[in-house]
Amino acid sequence: MAGQMSRRQLLGTLGGLGTGVLAAGFVPIAFAEAEAAETGPKRQWAMVIDLRKCDGCKACTKACQETHHLPESFEWIKVFEVHDKQGGSFFMPRPCFQCENAPCLKVCPVAATFKTNDGVVLVDQDRCIGCRMCMAACPYGARYFNYGDPPIASNPFQRPTPEFPVPQQKGTVGKCMFCVHRSANGELPACVDACGMKAIWIGDLVEDVATNGDETVRLSTFIKENDAFRYKEELGTGPRVYYIAGHGQLLDY
Amino acid sequence: MDARTHDSYVERAMWPIGRGDRKFWFSVVVLSALVAAGLYAYVYQVQRGLWVTGLNQKVSWGFYIINCVFFIGISYGGAMTSAILRLTNAKWRAPLTRIAEATAVAALLVGAIYPIIDLGRPDRFLYVIQYAQVGSPIVWDLVAISTYMLASLVFLYLPLIPDLATTRDTMRPSFLRRIYGALALGWRGTIGQERTLQRGIAVMAVLIIPLAVSVHSVLAWLFAVTVRGGWHSTIFAPLFVLAAMLSGVAAVIIVVAVFRKVYGLQQFITRKHFRYLSYLLIALGMGYLYFMVSEYLTEGYVLDADTTPVLEAIFIGAYAPAFWSFTIGGLLFPLALAALPGRFLIGRVCFASGLVIAGMWLKRFLIVVPGMAEPMMPWDWGRYAPTWVEVTITVGTAAAIPLILILFFRFFPVMSVHEMEEVEGAPEPRHAALVPSYASGGDE
Numbered sequence: 001m002a003g004q005m006s007r008r009q010l011l012g013t014l015g016g017l018g019t020g021v022l023a024a025g026f027v028p029i030a031f032a033e034a035e036a037a038e039t040g041p042k043r044q045w046a047m048v049i050d051l052r053k054c055d056g057c058k059a060c061t062k063a064c065q066e067t068h069h070l071p072e073s074f075e076w077i078k079v080f081e082v083h084d085k086q087g088g089s090f091f092m093p094r095p096c097f098q099c100e101n102a103p104c105l106k107v108c109p110v111a112a113t114f115k116t117n118d119g120v121v122l123v124d125q126d127r128c129i130g131c132r133m134c135m136a137a138c139p140y141g142a143r144y145f146n147y148g149d150p151p152i153a154s155n156p157f158q159r160p161t162p163e164f165p166v167p168q169q170k171g172t173v174g175k176c177m178f179c180v181h182r183s184a185n186g187e188l189p190a191c192v193d194a195c196g197m198k199a200i201w202i203g204d205l206v207e208d209v210a211t212n213g214d215e216t217v218r219l220s221t222f223i224k225e226n227d228a229f230r231y232k233e234e235l236g237t238g239p240r241v242y243y244i245a246g247h248g249q250l251l252d253y
Numbered sequence: 254m255d256a257r258t259h260d261s262y263v264e265r266a267m268w269p270i271g272r273g274d275r276k277f278w279f280s281v282v283v284l285s286a287l288v289a290a291g292l293y294a295y296v297y298q299v300q301r302g303l304w305v306t307g308l309n310q311k312v313s314w315g316f317y318i319i320n321c322v323f324f325i326g327i328s329y330g331g332a333m334t335s336a337i338l339r340l341t342n343a344k345w346r347a348p349l350t351r352i353a354e355a356t357a358v359a360a361l362l363v364g365a366i367y368p369i370i371d372l373g374r375p376d377r378f379l380y381v382i383q384y385a386q387v388g389s390p391i392v393w394d395l396v397a398i399s400t401y402m403l404a405s406l407v408f409l410y411l412p413l414i415p416d417l418a419t420t421r422d423t424m425r426p427s428f429l430r431r432i433y434g435a436l437a438l439g440w441r442g443t444i445g446q447e448r449t450l451q452r453g454i455a456v457m458a459v460l461i462i463p464l465a466v467s468v469h470s471v472l473a474w475l476f477a478v479t480v481r482g483g484w485h486s487t488i489f490a491p492l493f494v495l496a497a498m499l500s501g502v503a504a505v506i507i508v509v510a511v512f513r514k515v516y517g518l519q520q521f522i523t524r525k526h527f528r529y530l531s532y533l534l535i536a537l538g539m540g541y542l543y544f545m546v547s548e549y550l551t552e553g554y555v556l557d558a559d560t561t562p563v564l565e566a567i568f569i570g571a572y573a574p575a576f577w578s579f580t581i582g583g584l585l586f587p588l589a590l591a592a593l594p595g596r597f598l599i600g601r602v603c604f605a606s607g608l609v610i611a612g613m614w615l616k617r618f619l620i621v622v623p624g625m626a627e628p629m630m631p632w633d634w635g636r637y638a639p640t641w642v643e644v645t646i647t648v649g650t651a652a653a654i655p656l657i658l659i660l661f662f663r664f665f666p667v668m669s670v671h672e673m674e675e676v677e678g679a680p681e682p683r684h685a686a687l688v689p690s691y692a693s694g695g696d697e
Contacts (some may be wrong), residue, residue, distance in 0.1 A: 056325050107388075109380075110386065235480055
């Protein structure tokens with residue numbers, strides 16, 4: 001990357017210029033920004049999925065659907081069987097990638113999709129108007145629309161929140177949100193917990209750790225040593241999900 | 254134009270007003286029934302949810318988005334035809350502008366409903382204003398469409414004012430006459446009024462073009478700002494604008510032909526008008542063909558990973574029958590048909606226009622559906638087939654356009670009288686007594 005300016009750097013520079021102009025006119029705004037920068041985010045959730053281990057059992061999908069009371073067609077974490085160019089095949093679970101530069105968030109007309117300080121993209125189903133622009137914009141097909149009546153929650157008093165959107169609301173869009181309602185209580189996301197192969201790791205970029213429930217590793221080293229890649233990284237969406245390629249899998253498929 | 258022609262022009266333009274013959278009632282009843290069926294289907298959909306449509310998790314936009322683009326496109330053609338003819342001061346425009354402007358409004362009223370029909374939560378529609386995010390193409394659409402709607406209503410109304418006064422002056426005193434009087438805003442045809450009106454119309458004719466261009470551009474950006482193969486294209490906005498003009502001019506040709514026949518306007522709307530309109534149709538069609546070739550050539554030459562599957566599906570795959578029907582039957586053949594010299598010109602041009610309209614609907618289908626069906630995780634294609642709900646709503650809204658036009662022309666002159674007088678000059682003075690009182694400045 002040396003000598004080459006990435007898109008984020010470019011945007012950052014432009015943004016910096018813009019902030020400078022703003023600061024000249026609106027000093028309070030500049031102060032507010034500086035304050036936010038000092039505190040910084042506590043967590044930046046990320047995921048690593050080890051394709052060498054995934055055996056395609058879909059336990060993650062089932063656990064997710066159970067946790068969120070989803071119908072069978074709602075695969076917030078969906079397991080694809082991929083046939084590569086060499087004739088081999090492997091399994092690839094796809095949660096929401098919680099993109100840093102999320103296309104779904106940009107196109108939402110009512111800000112029903114938003115990003116938390118912890119780097120997770122959530123949907124406020126009380127706000128969503130169901131235009132499905134985000135579904136068109138998502139480069140990973142991670143979003144699901146409630147065409148019909150969603151199954152009701154087991155707890156009849158459960159009020160849906162963006163962190164725990166159960167029951168889902170008809171006519172609105174839902175998706176994986178890294179089970180932030182569970183991590184708030186120190187629990188692992190349902191899919192991580194359910195994975196018998198321990199192929200899914202949940203991690204935090206700030207503390208630089210990741211765990212699959214059995215082991216804990218230093219996230220940056222783990223990604224680097226295993227040559228982890230991010231799916232469709234070239235789009236510039238900045239996905240927060242890293243894949244460790246399966247045995248014999250071509251990185252270019 | 255001599256005085257007799259002038260009088261028969263006025264007579265013909267006013268002829269449908271207040272008239273309710275059997276043909277009129279028959280078409281009103283049939284069209285209303287179709288609209289009612291569409292309404293029923295929409296209520297059915299609202300009560301049950303969008304699962305009654307053929308939309309699904311992969312193809313989440315279908316008929317409704319196609320129809321939105323299609324009908325707003327037709328509207329644009331009507332507005333553009335009228336605006337261009339006014340700005341270039343084409344003298345033959347007089348009997349056509351009213352029909353073109355009314356078609357623009359009718360098609361827009363229908364097209365603008367579609368984004369709401371498509372919503373999962375139509376009850377929250379106003380959130381788009383309340384919580385508007387300026388970065389969202391949906392918000393751009395709302396702003397552009399509502400501005401354009403206001404402009405096209407004004408564009409229809411302004412040239413109508415003198416004709417409203419004419420209608421007022423030819424009526425016996427009644428409640429209806431008072432309404433015409435109010436709508437005519439006290440028009441007496443004074444030089445000052447005339448100057449103001451002409452200035453207003455000229456401003457609107459200039460304004461309506463960028464407004465209509467903006468509407469169709471933001472509709473295109475709804476698709477082009479995504480990363481989907483076949484959508485993420487820089488040529489989309491101009492392509493959509495040209496498609497809109499093409500289908501709109503075709504629609505104007507058909508509407509003009511129908512009203513010409515039914516209201517007996519043959520003396521004023523002649524073969525010449527259809528010849529000129531067909532030139533417009535051919536020029537736009539060639540332009541569209543050029544844009545299309547440019548789009549597919551550049552994409553097909555590079556064949557990047559995202560676009561290739563869509564191009565394959567369109568050119569040789571599941572959507573190939575639709576694509577080639579459009580390209581040959583909806584573009585090349587009708588253009589040739591309209592361009593040929595010889596007999597049956599009006600019939601040929603109308604038939605060609607019908608094919609173009611059908612073709613442009615297909616083209617919008619080919620933009621929306623394969624672009625959606627191409628899987629983003631590139632391993633399983635989506636499928637889409639509309640249900641009776643979508644088909645019924647489509648038919649119902651399509652029927653609403655002629656219904657609105659028929660009802661509109663029952664109350665307002667089908668050809669612009671004032672414009673004809675402006676283009677042709679006032680009739681010779683020996684018939685001054687026959688000229689309606691407004692021309693001599695008499696009020697009431």
